[in-house]
Amino acid sequence: MIETVFKTEDLPVADRVDAWREKLSRIHAPVDLVCRPGSDFRTQQRVVRLGSALVWPSVWSPQTVRRTPRLIGRSDPEMLHLSLIIKGSVGFRMGGPDALYGPYELRTNDSSRPYEILMGPRGEVVDAVSVDVPRARLPLSSDDLDRVIGRRMTGQEGVGALLAAFLTTLVDNAHSYTAADAPRLETVLLDLLAAVFANGLDAMDRLPAESRRRTLTLRIQAFIRDHLHDPGLTPTAIAAAHHISTNHLHRLFQDRETTVSGWIRQLRLERAREQLADPARSDVPVHLVAVRAGFEHHPVFTRAFRSAYGMSPRDYRRRALLQETGTDRQTTVDSASTRRRPLPGG
Structure with missing residues (x-):
C-alpha cells in the first residue's frame, strides 16, 4: 500500500504553515490557513491512497482552515470530506449555526461551499482520521449529498460505527496491505460512506442493491464479532437480529470459503x-x-x-x-x- 508521511517538524519553522497549506490544498481543495500568533505550529499527516479516495490520519496543533468564495471561484474539484475525530474538539461553520464536534463524531464538508474549521478551539491537540473523495464517486444524487453534508453524525453506533472501525483499522494496519488490496478497500470505503450519508437522510433504499448488500454483510460481520461470547449466536439468531431470512444470510456468505x-x-x-x-x-x-x-x-x-x-x-x-x-x-x-x-x- 502506498503511504506518504508529512511532518511540519521536518521543516524550518518559517516554512511550516505554507507547506501545510499547500499540502491541504492538494488533497482537498485550495484553502487558507491561520494559526495563533506565536504558537508552536505542528502537524503530522499520513496519506493512504485507495484509488480515487484518500484516507489520512493526522495530528493538528490549534489552527483554522478556511475555504472562501474567492478560493471556490478559483478552483472547485467537487470533493467531499469526512473527518472522524479521535481526540480533541473541532469547531465548524458552513452555512448554518456554529457547531462543536468531539471524539467519535463525524464531521463533513464540501469543497463547493465556504466553510471554516477550527482545530482545537480550546487550545488542545486534535487527532483525526479524514477521507477525501470525489463527489461523483458516491451513488447518491447531488441533491441528497447537498442535504446531508454538514450534518452532525456519529461514529459510535450503526453504520457510522462501521465506518469508524474500518478507518481506524485501515490506518493502524496500512503497512500490512498491498497495492492489490486497494480496489477492494476502496469499494468498502465508498459503500460505507454512501451508507452513512444515506442513513443520515433515512434513505438507505436509494443506494444501489449491490452497495446495500455489501453494507449489510459488513454489519452482520461486525455483529458476529461483537457477540462471539454468546453461545446462542446461531445463523437463525443472526438473521432475526437483522430482519432477514436464514436463506438470505447464507446467500450473503456464499463468496466465502466457509459457512x-x-x-x-x-x-x-x-x-x-x-x-x-x-x-x-x-x-x-x-x-x-x-x-x-x-x-x-x-x-x-x-x-x-x-x-x-x-x-x-x-x-x-x-x-x-x-x-x-x-x-x-x-x-x-x-x-x-x-x-x-x-x-x-x-
Whole structure:
C-alpha cells in the first residue's frame, strides 16, 4: 500500500504553515490557513491512497482552515470530506449555526461551499482520521449529498460505527496491505460512506442493491464479532437480529470459503488462541478462555482447537509463553526471521 508521511517538524519553522497549506490544498481543495500568533505550529499527516479516495490520519496543533468564495471561484474539484475525530474538539461553520464536534463524531464538508474549521478551539491537540473523495464517486444524487453534508453524525453506533472501525483499522494496519488490496478497500470505503450519508437522510433504499448488500454483510460481520461470547449466536439468531431470512444470510456468505457457522467457529478459535498466547491472561483457566470465546462445552473446544492448530489448548499456551520469555530453544535458535514467524494458526 502506498503511504506518504508529512511532518511540519521536518521543516524550518518559517516554512511550516505554507507547506501545510499547500499540502491541504492538494488533497482537498485550495484553502487558507491561520494559526495563533506565536504558537508552536505542528502537524503530522499520513496519506493512504485507495484509488480515487484518500484516507489520512493526522495530528493538528490549534489552527483554522478556511475555504472562501474567492478560493471556490478559483478552483472547485467537487470533493467531499469526512473527518472522524479521535481526540480533541473541532469547531465548524458552513452555512448554518456554529457547531462543536468531539471524539467519535463525524464531521463533513464540501469543497463547493465556504466553510471554516477550527482545530482545537480550546487550545488542545486534535487527532483525526479524514477521507477525501470525489463527489461523483458516491451513488447518491447531488441533491441528497447537498442535504446531508454538514450534518452532525456519529461514529459510535450503526453504520457510522462501521465506518469508524474500518478507518481506524485501515490506518493502524496500512503497512500490512498491498497495492492489490486497494480496489477492494476502496469499494468498502465508498459503500460505507454512501451508507452513512444515506442513513443520515433515512434513505438507505436509494443506494444501489449491490452497495446495500455489501453494507449489510459488513454489519452482520461486525455483529458476529461483537457477540462471539454468546453461545446462542446461531445463523437463525443472526438473521432475526437483522430482519432477514436464514436463506438470505447464507446467500450473503456464499463468496466465502466457509459457512456462517464455520466462520463463527474460526473467529472463536482465533479469539481463544489470542487469549491463550497473552501472558497477561496466563492465570485464566483454559475452560474459562473457551467460555469467553463462546464455546459451551470444553471437550468440543479442545477437539476443535487441536484440529485447527495441531495441539491442545494447554500445550499451545505453554509453547506461546515459552516463546514470549525466550526459553523455547526449539523455536528461537534458528534465526531472527524464524522467531518472527507466527505460531500455528496465526
